[in-house]
Every structure is written in C-alpha cells, then in structure tokens.
C-alpha cells in the first residue's frame with residue numbers, strides 16, 4: 001500500500017520531544033533551494049508509539065526519516081537492513097524506505113569528518129592521534145569514523161572510565177582510555193561531552209600543550225562558539241564548531257529521499273543558526 005504515491009516526496013524526523021529539532025528548518029531550506037516538491041515534517045512520537053508510526057509512514061509512501069533522541073536504538077529493531085557503520089556506531093539516525101523495506105544507517109560519523117574537512121581542508125584522519133573527551137553516543141560514532149578513516153590512535157577521556165573502556169573494547173583497534181588528555185602529539189582534540197552546552201558546566205582544558213597544527217572541534221553547537229573553541233582560536237588553532245556536523249550529517253538522507261546531493265554553505269548555516277546564541281549568555 002502506498003497512499004501517497006505520485007504526490008510530493010515526504011520525509012521527517014522522529015523525536016520525543018521534537019520541538020527543539022533544527023532538522024525541519026535545515027531540510028526545508030534545501031527543499032526550497034532545489035525547487036523540490038516535497039516536505040520534511042517534525043514527528044513527535046513517544047517511544048511506545050515509535051514502531052507503529054514508522055510502519056505508518058512506510059504505508060503512507062514517505063521516503064524515510066531521521067531518528068533522534070530517544071529512538072536511535074529502537075530504530076535498530078525496526079530495520080530490515082542496518083548498514084555496517086550504524087552497527088559499529090550502535091545507533092541508527094537515518095531511515096530509508098525502499099519497496100516497503102526499512103534500511104537504517106548512521107550519518108553522524110560522516111557528518112563529523114566532513115565538518116572537519118570543510119573547516120580544515122588539509123586535515124587527514126591518518127595524520128596523527130586524536131583525543132576524544134567523552135564516551136557517549138556521539139563519541140562512539142566519531143571514534144568509529146576516525147578509526148575507519150585511518151587515525152593511528154584514538155584516546156578516550158571520560159568522567160566514567162568504565163564507559164570509555166567498554167567503548168574501546170567494542171570498537172577495537174588503536175583506541176585506548178586515559179584518565180586525562182595528553183595533548184603533546186595530538187592532531188585532533190574533540191569535545192563530545194555535553195560540557196560547554198548552554199546551561200551545562202563549562203569545559204576546562206589547557207590547550208597549551210597542543211601542537212600548532214592541531215585541530216580543535218566541539219560538537220556542542222549551543223552556543224556556537226564554546227569556551228573551548230574560543231580558547232583554540234585564541235591560540236591560533238583551527239576551531240571547528242558543532243553546527244557543521246549537524247549540517248553535514250543531514251546530506252546522505254536528503255539525497256536518498258529527495259534525489260539531490262545538497263550543499264552545505266554559509267546561507268544554510270545562517271538559516272539554521274538564526275536562533276542559536278553565538279556565545280554563552282549572548
């Protein structure tokens with residue numbers, strides 16, 4: 001059954017709550033820019049209704065959906081096929097409906113790497129060790145992406161060491177856990193914790209030991225310029241904000257659902273960042 005066949009292309013984002021999601025604005029901008037007859041809809045659905053809601057979208061002829069908190073694990077269960085990277089990342093954030101089947105993938109690692117490449121065009125994952133602060137869901141996708149891209153070493157530093165150890169064991173390869181960041185030879189430092197986010201405690205890291213060529217990334221994007229990024233810029237280092245990851249992770253889904261490979265540029269950034277404070281308290 002495909003109740004909407006022949007009509008506009010439809011996709012959306014599942015979350016609970018969903019009002020904070022910037023994905024509708026992001027995809028809406030691209031739909032307008034590329035003149036596509038389609039819509040991208042916020043889908044606020046509680047966990048108990050998630051599976052039925054996904055099935056309903058398949059029946060309605062939707063092309064697919066993004067999945068955000070708290071559905072990223074439940075999305076696994078409902079997929080007929082899950083891409084290998086999503087398995088490694090332990091979460092599905094993109095659903096593609098094809099011929100009544102549900103395919104799941106995870107684009108967070110791709111989005112992260114693309115955001116670094118955009119901000120630091122000469123950067124390569126295999127150029128040197130990476131230090132990740134945090135060991136949650138985002139850290140998992142980023143660590144997996146860095147290892148897959150050839151990072152010679154990934155070090156996890158997390159408040160709860162046991163979680164970092166479990167993550168390192170799960171991913172395998174040149175990844176280990178430390179109780180403090182050792183930055184002397186790091187090519188990349190990434191904050192994947194929620195520290196520095198508006199309303200959360202700040203993140204205190206002394207960036208002085210980092211090599212002058214190091215890149216510093218923060219995946220927090222509210223505010224856009226966290227204290228970590230401001231300190232990195234003050235030291236003359238390349239600083240990469242979390243908005244880039246959010247924008248780039250959306251590209252594969254949009255292309256699959258709407259048939260156009262979308263561009264990330266300043267106009268998109270301006271639209272999506274319109275209501276995001278630039279600095280804490282700004």
Ligand SMILES: NC(=O)c1ccc[n+]([C@@H]2O[C@H](COP(=O)([O-])OP(=O)(O)OC[C@H]3O[C@@H](n4cnc5c(N)ncnc54)[C@H](OP(=O)(O)O)[C@@H]3O)[C@@H](O)[C@H]2O)c1
Pocket residue numbers: 108133134135136137138139158159160161163192193194195197201219220221242243245246247249
């Ligand atoms: N830019 C993007 O596209 C993007 C994508 C995904 C996530 N994010 C952002 O990334 C952040 C993490 O997301 P997530 O999904 O990975 O969350 P998560 O799975 O809940 O992980 C949270 C991480 O932050 C650490 N943490 C939280 N509070 C802390 C504190 N007071 N002191 C020290 N460490 C603390 C946790 O440490 P413990 O293990 O010790 O609890 C854990 O490592 C959020 O701010 C989220 O908005 C951004």
